[in-house]
Amino acid sequence: MAAPPDDVLWARGLHYAYDGSPALQGVSLGVREGEILAVTGPRGSGKTTLLRCMSGQLLPDQGEVWFNSAPVHTLGRAARERLRLHRFGWIDSTPHLVPELTAWENAALPLLLHGDGYRAARSTACSWLERLDVGDCAGKRPPALRQAQRQRIAVARALVHSPTVLFADEPTAPLHQTDRAQVLRALSAAARSQGITVLLAGHDFALDQAARTAEATGAALADRIVALTDGRRARTPAPGGPAAVPAGPEGAAACSLSV
Amino acid sequence: MLTLRLTLTATPAALLLRLLLLCASAAGGLLLLAALSYALEHPGHRAAVLMRLLWCLIPLAATAHLAVVLGRTEPRAETRLGLHTAGLGPARLPLLAARTAAVPALAGSALTLLLTVRGGVGSAGGSLSVLNLSRPSAAVLPLQGPPLPVPAAVTLLSALPVAAALAAAWGARAGAAAPAPEDSWRSADGRGAVDSARRRDGTETSRRAELLRSTLQAASGLLTGTAGLLLAAYAARTSGGAWDLAEHPGEVAGSPFAAAWTLIGVGLVVAGPGLVALSGHLLGAARPGPVRLLAGRSLVREASFLGRPLGGLSAVAAALVAVFRARPAGEWVPAPGPLVAVAAALTGCCAAAAGLAALARVRRARAPVRELLERLGAPRQLGRGVALLRAASVAAVYAPLAAAAGLFTALPPG
Numbered sequence: 001m002a003a004p005p006d007d008v009l010w011a012r013g014l015h016y017a018y019d020g021s022p023a024l025q026g027v028s029l030g031v032r033e034g035e036i037l038a039v040t041g042p043r044g045s046g047k048t049t050l051l052r053c054m055s056g057q058l059l060p061d062q063g064e065v066w067f068n069s070a071p072v073h074t075l076g077r078a079a080r081e082r083l084r085l086h087r088f089g090w091i092d093s094t095p096h097l098v099p100e101l102t103a104w105e106n107a108a109l110p111l112l113l114h115g116d117g118y119r120a121a122r123s124t125a126c127s128w129l130e131r132l133d134v135g136d137c138a139g140k141r142p143p144a145l146r147q148a149q150r151q152r153i154a155v156a157r158a159l160v161h162s163p164t165v166l167f168a169d170e171p172t173a174p175l176h177q178t179d180r181a182q183v184l185r186a187l188s189a190a191a192r193s194q195g196i197t198v199l200l201a202g203h204d205f206a207l208d209q210a211a212r213t214a215e216a217t218g219a220a221l222a223d224r225i226v227a228l229t230d231g232r233r234a235r236t237p238a239p240g241g242p243a244a245v246p247a248g249p250e251g252a253a254a255c256s257l258s259v
Numbered sequence: 260m261l262t263l264r265l266t267l268t269a270t271p272a273a274l275l276l277r278l279l280l281l282c283a284s285a286a287g288g289l290l291l292l293a294a295l296s297y298a299l300e301h302p303g304h305r306a307a308v309l310m311r312l313l314w315c316l317i318p319l320a321a322t323a324h325l326a327v328v329l330g331r332t333e334p335r336a337e338t339r340l341g342l343h344t345a346g347l348g349p350a351r352l353p354l355l356a357a358r359t360a361a362v363p364a365l366a367g368s369a370l371t372l373l374l375t376v377r378g379g380v381g382s383a384g385g386s387l388s389v390l391n392l393s394r395p396s397a398a399v400l401p402l403q404g405p406p407l408p409v410p411a412a413v414t415l416l417s418a419l420p421v422a423a424a425l426a427a428a429w430g431a432r433a434g435a436a437a438p439a440p441e442d443s444w445r446s447a448d449g450r451g452a453v454d455s456a457r458r459r460d461g462t463e464t465s466r467r468a469e470l471l472r473s474t475l476q477a478a479s480g481l482l483t484g485t486a487g488l489l490l491a492a493y494a495a496r497t498s499g500g501a502w503d504l505a506e507h508p509g510e511v512a513g514s515p516f517a518a519a520w521t522l523i524g525v526g527l528v529v530a531g532p533g534l535v536a537l538s539g540h541l542l543g544a545a546r547p548g549p550v551r552l553l554a555g556r557s558l559v560r561e562a563s564f565l566g567r568p569l570g571g572l573s574a575v576a577a578a579l580v581a582v583f584r585a586r587p588a589g590e591w592v593p594a595p596g597p598l599v600a601v602a603a604a605l606t607g608c609c610a611a612a613a614g615l616a617a618l619a620r621v622r623r624a625r626a627p628v629r630e631l632l633e634r635l636g637a638p639r640q641l642g643r644g645v646a647l648l649r650a651a652s653v654a655a656v657y658a659p660l661a662a663a664a665g666l667f668t669a670l671p672p673g
Contacts, residue, residue: 057634077639084636096631100556109549113637118546157635 007066008033008197009054009165014063016049023049024060025231031165036188036198038222046231047201048093051167054199055088056080067165085113089158089196091187093170095150097142097157103149104129104138107156114161128156132186148179155183159190165197172202188221262358265334272619276329277363279612283322284367284419285374286605290315291415292375293598295407317521318602319422321609324571326364326423328616330356330430336623353428360427364420372416375407473536473562480530480570487522488667490515495669516671520581523664524574530660531570536562538656542648550641554648557628561621568617569653571610573661578603580665 007030016024023046031037039047052058054065056072057080065072067087072080084090089110097106105112108125112118129135132152134145142150151171158166168187172180191198200222227234266277294315298308333356334342347355494515536559543555558565582603629642 081633081636081638084634085638086636088636090634092634096627096634098553098556098628098631100560101552105552105556110635112549112552113635113641115548118548 006032008068009199010066011050011054012064014050014053014060014065016046016053016058016060018049023231024053026063027228027231027233028063029054029226029233031197031199034195034197035223036191036200036221038225039199039201039228040203040225041228041234042203044230045203045228047203047228048169049231050228051169051199051201055090055165055167056083085110086161087164089161089163089166091151091154091158091166091168091171093173095142095147095154095174097150097153099142102139102141103134103145103153106142106153107160109157110161125156125160128160129153131190132156133182147174148176148183151175151179151183152186155187155190159194159196162194163196165199166191168198168200170202171200184221262355262362265338265355265359266362269333270335273329273333273335276325276332276612276616279608280322280325280329280360280423281363281367281370283318283325283605283609284364284423285370286367286601287315287318287322287419288368288371288416289374290318290598290602290605291418292371292407292412295411295415299407314517314602318605318609319419321606322364322419323422323426324613325609326360326426327430328613329360330427332616332620333359349432353431356431357424357428361420361424364423368416368419372412375412469536469559470540473533473540473559476533477530477537478533480526480528480533482526483529484523484526484664487519487524487526488664488669490522491519491669494519495671514671516669520578520668523577523668524571527574527577527660527664528567528570531568531573532562532566534656534660535566535569535653538652542652549637550644550648553628553641554645554652557625557645558649558652561624565617565621565653568610568614569657572614573657574664575607575610576657576661577664577668578607580662581668581670584666585670 009029009031011027011029014024014027014029015022027046027050029037029039029050039050041047049058053060053063054072056065056075060073063073067083072083075083098109101109104122104125107129108121111121111124116124126135126138129138129152132155134149134152134156137145137149137153142153145153151174155171158168166187171187172183175183187198187200190196266274269277291312294308294311297311301307330353339352342352342355343349539555539558539560539562541555542551542558547555632642
């Protein structure tokens, strides 16, 4: 069965279990090109597993994953690695950086892995760091930076090779409110301007719909919200609910975005 | 009981480490008893006896280092986390590590005591004494002197377990964390980690300081080693007639040769971290690709953890080369005295085990980076390439050094 043509990423009936404990129980999902899709649900509802299955890091026990009308679940390990390297970006809930590399080397890692030249990779990575307001940290190593700066470097690393789909697994989990809003705005602005499809997981979109936190949780930025509960799709929250509330000015940190 | 349970559920590698500690402790005890026996046999030769006792310090230090390694790796990280949650925190963990190391060391010492006692502890001349060995073992072990007094023997034999326990506790203390844990900047026992992180924040000045430090380290180690080589050459020139290493190991032990060889070994160990760091800097210089970049930077980062054990390994290799050179004509291997053989085997095995344990530790500490690269979609060949390049560059630094030290060391004329 072929995937619908307008969905860049498409999953049907995904089942996955970690050593017998079920994480996904029949999730189907279509992601349209260029949209920001938020996956929400409490801890343990299968968000991360869903993202890992759709990005080809895990092979589902049952079900199918299609990317650009080509099956991902039948690909071999090497082919999936290539796909991840060239077409996908990944942001973790904690910034996993290589501690011995400087910030720009971390950000440029996908480019270097593509085989780009050292200088070209450096200039691209530094320009992304500038856009994400961490340009002055380019020469420092992760242990000398703050968590918010590290997470922005991880965001830069995920965007630097202009992926087709960006998977963000609770990218704001370790951050404070102001940093959250900033990282999410940077992320969404970059994705919109580059036409990158974003799959954004988070556990507090639906929980906290107060005006000031709507932007901080990413709900305001998402085109669609998909709710997961215990590894299944839950009833979709009413569209426009959280997004209709404007963000308050006092929670936002000063930042200059030129993405 | 906890110690026993942890020992019973340990991994094969950890059990091997314990077994090695047991053997090292037994052999070290034997060396100490031999020194005691010699002292009883020659009450007049105070200097010679002291020299023998001092030479026992090197195997003792090797055993203590093995205990440090055991204290660092045992209990395993997962067990450690569980123990921490259960309330066995950084203050009490060293006690557990001390017990963990003391048990095999005590067993080894007891084994030595059993070996040297024939038919139990008898009373000779009214005082308790450890009787000498039965005929066949006495031919192998140099304990032919008068019976050893039990209190002295027990005191000497208890030195090793005590040293092992203290060393293990020191190895398990809070500051001695793994080289690059996933979140080193957030580790609970974090002052040391944070300090070192500040030092290595990667800015230009700190990088220059890092380079300077590793250069100084390597230079001081190499200078020490060279001084040792020169001293050995001088000793070879000034020494007179032929020495028989097999029959009079004591003469060599008291000569400048011994000091020279020790200097060479110490130099190799001291130069280790600096050399590894320099090779890492060199590897990551001049517009590196991903393989060179990852291999070089990781070598720089892990130099302080990897350098000394690898230096010890290369010293052992150099010693092997020198021993091979020193063999008498026509024989495949030289026949040193049993004591020298025991001491050399002990030190060599301990150094090798410490080196391998350091490699295993570094490999474990790199697991998060491997996982990260897999998540990014880096091909598997990249990981293999990085590992191969690291191994090759370290080997390229150490193999010539060990070969040079082994080949150019002057040996006593024989």
